Amino acid sequence: MKDFKIYLAIGSALLIIYLVIQYNKPAPVNWQPTLAAADKIPFGTYALRERLTDIFPGAQVKNTNQSLYNFFRGRTKPGNYIIIAKTVTITKADFEQMLKGIRAGNNVFITTFSWNGVIADRLKFNNDIEDDDAKTAINFTNKQLRQSRYYKFDKEISAQYFNSYDTARATIISLNKAGNANYLRYRFGKGSLLLCANPELFTNYSLLTRNGAEYASAALSYLPANNNIYWDQFQNRDIVIDRSPLRAFFASSSLQWAFYISFWGLALFVFFEIKRRQRIIPIIDPLKNATVDFVEVVGKVYYEKRDNSNIALKKILYLLSFLREQYQLKTTRLDAEFIESMVWKTGIDTAFIQDLVGYINYIGQQSKVTDKELIELNLLIEKFYQKI
Template structure:
């Protein structure tokens, strides 16, 4: 049985190695969704918003945009709106007009669109234009600049970006904040348009805020310069599951979204409660007519293979090295507590000396391990190199202490 299990484990590890080394094609779909880590998602920007606005609360809009703005229409005094998307067709004219009312009440809205918007052209007197049609599959070298602290900072972009700009606007209510430079032609692509008691920050290059550019060179500085014009207050982020919300009317399309829809309507709500009651009564009466099942005691199963598969899938698909390192540290501290009766409180004083005395491992390695754990626990971001460094130290400790990571009872 053990030999057979060993063969299965060997085959599994072989398949895992082949799968991990198989190059997966890159998904270049421009979703602009904050939950997507593909090149044209906005996951990185969403994660960094808290760093850009340290005193602000980031609020994800998880329902239809019109319904959300309708619900908060009497509470506009402490937030700013953000939407980044390549096309204005995502929202209906009613949503854009609702956003106009939101800004008119004294708020700020940052909107980055890759094409013209009829509502903005009509009410804000702005016109969109492009040097040439968009070519997302090719490489277009574009220089984008933004005014910051009295000087103009320029950044080079390519692959996926467009050449859009504002060809017309009302100078009495508009202030130019940035430009696009393409083949020697320079036009405004970032403007501030006053509307009522608030103002819009309109931008024509949404691809500059995607994961691809946030992680490419120093292009993230361009995003920081542009977003610095947004007041440091609560941010209404409208790029969370945005396609699914606006096209299906559900927040995530899951069970609780369907349940909330049922509970909103009285007839559906009563039908649901009657069905639920009948199901409970059926279980109650049916259970009395059956003989009580005899409990079957099964031998303890071996979940080693499933555990290894779960960890490998987590590392392969998620690649969240920060979480993995934190779990590794917690697992190791639990191992120390089980083997040597060293609790978490003991880590605050003479931890390395106490660990060395009880485990028999040399003090130098224990100090190095304790110092590395303290450093990693204080960091908010950890990468693959940090994971391998911690893994190497823990492996050395386990090897010298003779436990190899197994949790056994103390003698």
């Protein structure tokens, strides 16, 4: 039994240690590339979204969840528009409206894994992935930005590149060691369209390295200084969706006012109805304890009848019943054998038990019991209860 307790204690200790280790074990790193501005995981873009003002001092960064068509339609103030998404889908209407905005002085930066819609066909480019890791290092073509050593990145975040593009229209901003462009610039009117094939270069993981921070800063410096910076949430589906049951009411100003009027109207109705129907709560006296009154009435009845024999008999019967239930004594004959058993089971001295049993036998033989005899019997019985 002792060995079992030792094994049980050791097993319990090991289980507790295991649970503590599991509880304090750091959560596994999520390497999924979400490119979401709210994500602090390696391949989220939280760091870039928060530090854009370091690249554009004094600028106001605003989120937009509109399509390109809706955003650029009728926009007069020029600004820089940034899209970092896993997939970019640009329709014909989006593309044409975006070009109008760029010609008017806006600048658009787009980086993604997958180009959907008309943009790739209209600008005549295609992308691919470099198989050789040694050739994925990149550098700028501009002499002022070009480094003596190429920017090297791990986890293949710089492996994607443009394998074909219109050389007459596109200007190469940066390329990899194999000579393939990964960053292109298209000029339209007063603005520019900047396309990068490596969105992960702008994620938290990349920006926390020296190469990544320098490359991202230099790449975004091709956007001109502007006080209006727009961060696209539409293409990457970063829009916070309202899942409230009341979203249908708050989507429309008319329904919103109808909801407020109904709510406060109902609140006023309930308030005045409660006030009008309230009544004084009557004070209810607590129930009286009738036990004392009952005992007094019973006592008066017995006292007026003066039936001492009946009272003495009831006290004796109650005592004998107590002895049978509590000590399992046979009370048919109150003799020497009964006294010996009672002394042994109750632990009370023999002399007192003999006096008590003897007096009970004496009272049982009397046809009438005086007040003095009844009092003496009661004293002996009460003294017995005190001794046990």
